[in-house]
Amino acid sequence: MAVPEVPQRNIVEAINSALVEEMEADPRVMVLGLDVGKLGGVFRTTSGLVDRYGPERVVDTPLAEASIVGASLGLAIAGMVPVAEIQFLGFTAQAFHQIGPQLGKYRQRSRGRYHCQVTIRAPFGGGIKSPEFHSDAVEAQFVQTPGIKVVMPSNPYDAKGLLLEAIRDPDPVLFCEPDRLYRAARMEVPDGAYTVPFGKAVLAREGQHVTLVAWSAAVELCMRAAEQLAQEGVSAAVLDLRTLVPLDTETLCAQVAKTGRCVIVHEAPLSAGFGAEISATLMEEVFFDLDAPVARVGAFDVPFPAASLEDYYLPSVDRVVAAVRRAME
Amino acid sequence: MAVPEVPQRNIVEAINSALVEEMEADPRVMVLGLDVGKLGGVFRTTSGLVDRYGPERVVDTPLAEASIVGASLGLAIAGMVPVAEIQFLGFTAQAFHQIGPQLGKYRQRSRGRYHCQVTIRAPFGGGIKSPEFHSDAVEAQFVQTPGIKVVMPSNPYDAKGLLLEAIRDPDPVLFCEPDRLYRAARMEVPDGAYTVPFGKAVLAREGQHVTLVAWSAAVELCMRAAEQLAQEGVSAAVLDLRTLVPLDTETLCAQVAKTGRCVIVHEAPLSAGFGAEISATLMEEVFFDLDAPVARVGAFDVPFPAASLEDYYLPSVDRVVAAVRRAME
Amino acid sequence: METLRSILKPDGSVMPGAKSRMDEELLLEALRWMIKSRLYDQRVIALQRQGQFGVFSPGTGQEASIVGSALALDPARDWIVPQYRELMATVHHGLPLEVITAQYLGKIGPARIPEGVNVLPTQVSIAAQLPQATGLAWGLRLRGKDAVVMAYIGDGGSSEGDFHEGLNLAGVVKAPIVFFLQNNQWAISTSRRVQSATKSFSLRAAGYGFEGIAVDGNDVMAVYDAACDAVERARNGGGPTLIESVTYRMSFHNTTDNPSRYEDPKEHDEARARDPIERVQRYLAGLGLWDEKRAAALTDEVREENERALQLAYAAPAPRPEDVFANVYADLPPRVARQKSDFLDGGA
C-alpha cells in the first residue's frame, strides 16, 4: 500500500489552506478586509472563501484600515475570531493607533476582563516592483508596541502552521507575509490542521563559521548567500527567527555562541530595524563568545525608492557576502 | 558697567521664547494644534502667542491629528512654516500615516520639487502620573521612518536652540519635549535667537569608568545615577545624544571607546527601543575597545501601566546603578 | 442650527402637545440618577482638590444626556461603549460605583469590570472606541444576540478619522448601534465652533446612510425618547442612529483645567440657566411630586450610596509592583517573564 503523498503548496496556497481549516473547524472565525471576497484578495490568499463560507464570514470592507482593525477588536469582544487583512503592511500606518495602542493594550486596560483574539495578516516586502508603500518592511514598529505578537514566516510549511497558531492565540498577532515568495517554490504542506509554535527559531541551514540571522523573505536571501559562501569555503548557518515577538533568545544566543560570528539580514532600513535588537541582545548575552562584532545588513536609511531602484536599495547576496567576508577577517 | 544678566528659563519658557523669536522674525511661521490658542497649550508652551500674532497664525484646530500633520504638509508647500503641536506624543499614532509615509517621503516622491519645512512638537514621558497614552515614549518609531529628524532636548538651553534649528530646517522634524522636566530647574537661556546644531551629542557630565548614554528626561535620571555612583567611587560620564536622527556616531563611539564600558538608558520599553540601535552601533564601531558588554536600561516590554504603577515600570536610579555595577564587574 | 427635539423646557413646563415615553415614576428614577451623578462629581472634585482623587472629568451639566441615554438600554443584553465622561451611565448599566471609583484611585484589580456587566473600559484615545463599538455591535448580531450597543462620543471626538470610519462601517453592516454624541460645546478649550463648520453634527448621519437627530441634551425626556427610538430601530434590524445631544459642560474639562482662560462667562451663565436637573425638579414640583423635604431625603440617601462606594474603593488593595506585568498577554513571552523575575528579585 502506497503512503499517501503530502501535497505541495506555495505560500499563497498554504495560507488559504490554513484559513479553510480554521473556518471549517470554528464557526467564529471570519475574514475581513479589502477585496478579500470575490476577488480573493489582491494576491488570492482568500480565494474561494466567500463561496464556501458566505459574505457574512468573508467580508469586503470599506477602504478604511483603522476601522478594519478597530472593528476586529470589537468583533473579538463579541466572541468572533476575526482574521483581518491589511492589503499591504505599509497601510498599517492608517490603522496604527488601533493596533499597538488598542489591540495591544486592551487586555491591560480592562484588567483582563477582555482580550483580543485578533489576527492581522499583511503582505509586504520588495523585489516585485510594487508601487510606493507596498514594499515597506515596518515589522519592527510593532515590536515597540508591547501586547502585539509579530510573526514572520519564510516558507509555506511555516506559513500555514504559524497562521493556525496565530488565529488560535488569545492575544493579537500581526502576521506578515513575504509577497515576493508567495508563489515561489512549493514544498510539502500537509492537509489538515497543524501548528508551528511561536518563539521557536529554526536552523534553515547548518554551518560552522558564521550564523546568518534573518526572518521572512530575507531567509531565502541568506540561503542564496550561504550557497555562494560555501563556494568560497565559508560554512554559513542560516537561522530563521520565525517570530520577532516572542523572540527565541535561547536558540539565537546558543547558535551565535557556537559560530562566534554573526550577520543579521533584514529588508527594513538599517537604523532601528529589528536587527539592532538582535545585535544588542547578542551583545548582552554572548559578548564573550564573539570572535568578531555582530554585523547587520539592511536596506539603506532612506524611504523605499521607486521600483526601478529597489534592487540597489534592498540587501543583496553581494552585500550579505561582503558583510560575512568582513566578519571572517 | 554691569554685564547684562542672562535670564533664567525652564523648558516651557524656553520653548515659548523660541516660538516668539521665530514668529517675530519670520511671518511665514505659524503654530497649529489642539488648544494652542487662548489656553496656550495644555502645558502653556504656546501661552500668549495668539494675543501677539492673532488667530490666523496661532490656530486651534479640530481634534484630528492626521489633519494637523497633513495640513501642515500642504501649508509648507504653500510657503508657510508650520509648527504643529501634537498634544501628546502618543497621539502621533493617529497621524502616523501622515508623518513617516508622507512628510518623510514627500521630497523623494516629488523628486525634490517639494519639501516639507514642518516641525511637529509633542510632549511625552512618564513620571507625572498622566492618563493612558500621555506618557508613551515612542520616539524610536520615527527613527524607522527615514526622512524624519528626531530631536530630544533634555534641558531649557537645548530646547530653545534645537527648536529654532528645527523650525529653520528645510526637512520635517519631530521635536519631543520631556513633560516631566517642563517646569524643572531653570537655567540660563539667552534672549534672542540662537541655534543648537543637530547631530552633536554633548557630554553632560565627565567620567572615567563608564559612559551613560541617554536623551531627553533620561539624561536627568542618569545625572542622578552618576551622583550616587560617584559616592561608590564609580566615575560615570553622561552623554546626551540630543538628536537621534541625525545621530552623532562619532562622539558616541569616541566617548564609549574612552571608558570601555557603557550603559544606555531610555524611557521606552527595552525591546527595539533606540537603545538597541546605540548598542548595535557600538558593536559595529568600537567592539574591540569594549571592556564589558554594552548594557541597556529601559522600561519593561509591557504597555505603559496605570499611573499608580509607573514608578515600578520606568527606569529608576536604582536600576541604572545596578546595571552600571554589573558593567563594572 | 436646526431645531432640537425637546419636550421639557428650562422653566419646567412641557412643550405644548408634547408627550414623552417617560412616565412620572421613570422620571423620578431619572432625577435620582442625575442627582447622584451631580453629587458624585462634587464630592470627588473636593477629594481631588485635597490630593485624594485622580484626574477626573465631571458630567456636571450633562446629566440629562448621560442618564436619559442609559435609561433606554436593557443592561441584561445591551452594551455601553464609553468615552470617559459618562460615568453614571455605566453605573446604571451595572458597573458598581466602587469599581469605577477604584480606577480613579489607581487601584488595578479592584477596577476590573465584573463579568456579566456589559460595559467596555473608558477610552482615553479619543474616538478610537467607535470602530470598536461598531465591531462589537456587528459581532453580537453575528453571534445571534439581540443586543444593542450605545457608543458615546464628544463634539471633539467627532472630528477624528475614527468617527468617520466607525460610523460609515456601521451603516454598511447595518450594525445594531446608537452613536450618542454629547455636544457639550467644548473639547478642552476648543469651542464647538472650531470643531466643525457643520450646522449640526446630526447631519453627518445622512452621509453614512442612517438616521440622525439632534436633541436638547438638557431635556431628559427628549433624550430618553430619542434614545428609545434609536434602540428600538437598532434592535429591529433598522441599523444605526446618530444622536447629537446638545448640552453644555457646566464645570470644566477635568480637574487640571481652568476654563477662565478661555470660556466666556456670559456663555457659561446662560448654560447654567438651562440646568438639566432644575427643570425636572420644577416640572415635578408642579405635579406636586417634588418639594424641599423629598429633595433633602433623596440627597441624603444618594450621598450615603456614594460614600459607601468611595469607602469601598479607598479600602480596596493598592496595586503591587508585579501588577506592572499583569494582563498584558495570556502568557508572558519568555523575555518579558525574565524581566519580571529580575525585577521582583530586586534586579534591573
Added chain:
Amino acid sequence: METLRSILKPDGSVMPGAKSRMDEELLLEALRWMIKSRLYDQRVIALQRQGQFGVFSPGTGQEASIVGSALALDPARDWIVPQYRELMATVHHGLPLEVITAQYLGKIGPARIPEGVNVLPTQVSIAAQLPQATGLAWGLRLRGKDAVVMAYIGDGGSSEGDFHEGLNLAGVVKAPIVFFLQNNQWAISTSRRVQSATKSFSLRAAGYGFEGIAVDGNDVMAVYDAACDAVERARNGGGPTLIESVTYRMSFHNTTDNPSRYEDPKEHDEARARDPIERVQRYLAGLGLWDEKRAAALTDEVREENERALQLAYAAPAPRPEDVFANVYADLPPRVARQKSDFLDGGA
C-alpha cells in the same frame, strides 16, 4: 439616489431648457482632451502588456469627469492635488505628458514636476492627499494668493479617516478648495455599495458645513458647470465644495486587475452605453461640427502628440544607483552619507 445634475444625455441630446457655460469651441477642446486621454490609455495598456510600461490605472470611461473638472481651473494660479487616475487633468494643467509618462517607466529625474506647474505628485496612500490639499489651499490664502485647489478622491477613498479630517478642516478654515470625488463605482473589486450606505457621497458636505452636489460624471458639460460654480465659490471666499461625479470605471482598476472575477457584465455593458465621449460626438454631429473626417484627423493628431511624449519618456535617462539617496534630505545625515559612499565604493 438623489438626481444628478446633468445637461447632455447619453443619446447626445440636451436636457430640455438646459444650458451649459461650455460653448461649442470649449466643448470641442474638451472632446480633444477626452480623446487624447482615451487613446493614451489604449496605447500604454498595449505597451504594458508587452512589458514595456509600468502598472497603470486608466481613466477610460471617466474622461468627462477628469477633463471637465480640469477645464474649470486656471493653470496659472490654481492647483491640482491628484490621487492617481486623473492623468489628463494634470496634463491639461501644464504637466508635460512625457514627464508623467516617465514616472511609469521608472525614470526618476525626468519624472520631476517642473517648477511653475501647480500640480502635486500622484498619491498612492489613498486619501492622504486630502488633509494636504486642505493645508495647501489654506496656506495659499494665507500667502495672499487667489488660488483655488482641486483635490481628487475616489469612492473608495471617501471611506478613509483622512477624507473626513481633510474635509472637516477645510470647512472650518473656509479653505479655497474643491473636493472632486470620482465615484466610478469601484475600489479595485469593492463595489460602491459596500463602500457606504449613503444615498450619495455629496450628502457628506452638509456634515462639514459646505455645499455638496452630485453630477453626472459622464456629462462633460454638467461636470464643467459644477466645477466652475465650485471654483468661483472658492475664489470668492465662499469656501469648499464637494462634487460627487458619478461615473463608471469602464476598463479595470489597473493593468494587474481582472474585473471578470467580480464585475457583473450587465452592469459593465450598461455603463458602456453611457460613454462620455460618444455622447459629445453625437451632440456635435447634430450641430454639424463632427463627422468621420474630423474624427480621423483629430485622432491622428492626438496619437502623434502621445507618441512624441512616449518617445521622449523612453529616451529619458534611466535612474542611476546613487539616485537611491537622492532627494531624501536637503543634506544627508552623516550616517546615510556613509551608507551612500560605502555603497558606491561597491561595499555593503
